[in-house]
Amino acid sequence: MMDQFYSREFIEIIQSNFNSQEHQFIIMKKKNKKMYINPEKYQNVSITSVSRERNVLEFIVTHIKFFALEYIRLRKLMKQVDYIFIHNLTEEISGILFRFKGKAKILWVMWGVDLYNYIPLKLFDQCTSELLIKLDSKVKSILLRLYFSFFHWIRKSVIKRVYIINSNKMDFRLLKKYFNTKAKWFSNGIYPNPINFEKLDKEIDFIDEKFKLKKNGEKLILLGNSGVPTNNHLDAMIRLSKMKDHNFKIICPLSYGPPIYIKKIIYEGKMIFGDRFIPLLEFLKPKIYFQILKQIDLAVMYHNRQQGGGSAHILIYLGKPICMKKTSGYFDLIEKGAIVFSIQDLNKLILNEVEFTQTMVENNKKMATQELSTLKSAISSVEMLLNILDNRKDISDLQGNVDNKFKGN
Known part of the structure; x- marks a missing residue:
């Protein structure tokens, strides 16, 4: 192994x-x-x-x-x-x-x-x-x-x-x-399942001010799950750039992957979005990473394959809307009863034109609890x-x- x-x-x-x-x-x-x-x-x-x-x-x-x-x-x-x-x-x-x-x-x-x-x-x-x-x-x-x-x-x-x-x-x-x-x-x-539900359910307790990312009412968008090229970061950023007049920040996990690729994604992200692009370059302790995920308003998974299943299930449990391509991972979540959105809904989600109700949140939390292996x-x-x-x-x-x-x- x-x-x-x-x-x-x-x-x-x-x-x-x-x-x-x-x-x-x-x-x-x-x-x-x-x-x-x-x-x-x-x-x-x-x-x-x-x-x-x-x-x-x-x-x-x-x-x-x-x-x-x-x-x-x-x-x-x-x-x-x-x-x-x-x-x-x-x-x-x-x-x-x-x-x-x-x-x-x-x-x-x-x-x-x-x-x-x-x-x-x-x-x-x-x-x-x-x-x-x-x-x-x-x-x-x-x-x-x-x-x-x-x-x-x-x-x-x-x-x-x-x-x-x-x-x-x-x-x-x-x-x-x-x-x-x-x-x-x-x-x-x-x-x-590596997720500790008890930790996830606790109120956010900020250890460090730098992890308090949500300020001034802006949306926080999580882009991808790693610094691996299959996240298609650049294509996703170009698509999101057409909406950059709206008030959002991009949180981009880049803690592992090819260093030369990660360096380029950071450069492009800063060029397009400036300080609104926030790369996560370190392996964070689970408690800190959960605190960040709790602040997310929308997750965008731009993979053409099933990837980032662990992160997706955490976000589903937390009641966060996920926007992803129709990969095997997408259909697997749909079949299990989760409510996830296709990438075609991205603009509407940013503009709040698609409703993500409390009933949907509760449904997703129940599904994640049942499906994740304890x-x-x-x-x-x-x-x-x-x-x-x-x-x-x-x-x-x-x-x-x-x-x-x-x-x-």
């Missing part, structure tokens, strides 16, 4: 609720990045580092080292186990799994990046696409494209024989559509999955799970 927040939470579930001696965790850490998982805290966790930077030489060297040093060790370990759980199927992990013929069943916890980076979906709008071309190095781009194209072929081979753990059926349908796979689906969420429900899902594996030693009837889930939809 990758060194990420949700990976850490999953490890904590296993360590605290199950026999930790039966589980071994191999963590893929991005070189020079923040560490979420401390291996010294656990006896059954080991870390290996790889470069995901666009420095071609560093990228190649670290990957040669990875496959030279880790391939034999991990393959040997894989042959000793009954089940292999993959959290985020990266190129490195695909290479390790390629043509593996051991007895172990492979279960893939599919993340959004696992799917949307590998299907022919237009992720970038025109202005963002043009910006990325300007920022890219053609030589680096060609070399890295060759690398990823090669491992994409390997990855497709691996996907044919895995079982899928994913709570979004729209994403599973897209996987079945674009990959030649008979993969079976386990739909229960195994990650706990720690207890995540533990229950993991326990159910492990029982299936332990008692039957076969996952073939997981197909029944997906068939029943899709029936009537």
Whole structure:
């Protein structure tokens, strides 16, 4: 699994609720990045580092080292186990799994990046696409494209024989559509919801005046969820610039993503909106971030793929209107009973021409409470999955799970 927040939470579930001696965790850490998982805290966790930077030489060297040093060790370990759980199927992990013929069943916890980076979906709008071309190095781009194209072929081979753990059926349908796979689906969420509802329900208590962003009756618009280009920040800002005569500020989370891209978005945001564009560049403590989200009047998600689901659910729980493109994430929220707005309603929402009633707010809060996995429900899902594996030693009837889930939809 990758060194990420949700990976850490999953490890904590296993360590605290199950026999930790039966589980071994191999963590893929991005070189020079923040560490979420401390291996010294656990006896059954080991870390290996790889470069995901666009420095071609560093990228190649670290990957040669990875496959030279880790391939034999991990393959040997894989042959000793009954089940292999993959959290985020990266190129490195695909290479390790390629043509593996051991007895172990492979279960893939599919993340959004696992799917949307590998299907022919237009992720970038025109202005963002043009910006990325300007920022890219053609030589680096060609070399890295060759690398990823090669491992994409390997990855497709691996996907044919895995079982899928994913709570979004729209994403599973897209996987079945674009990959030649008979993969079976386990739909229960195994990650706990990181949101503390008790903290969210408390009154805002400003620790620092700089986080008191709502002043003089202006609207606060949240733009995107990160500094990743799939947010299409520039296209969204150009669209919002046509409304800049109205009294609003833009809060733009940019705490992670390609540094050169983030720098350009800050520049463009300041050029278009001046001091009304407020970038959030640090990883904020949850309490502070919740305080900021409580002040938001409207959230604009300009992604062409499902992304920022955690932020979306927080905003829905807080009763904030969300304006987003009609992605699988949009339809998933609609199907669950949430009231969200399409991007076509953006101008009307800024002008208060679309009503967002208290009844709608209460409906959304109820939906978010029911749908988000609590720690207890995540533990229950993991326990159910492990029982299936332990008692039957076969996952073939997981197909029944997906068939029943899709029936009537």
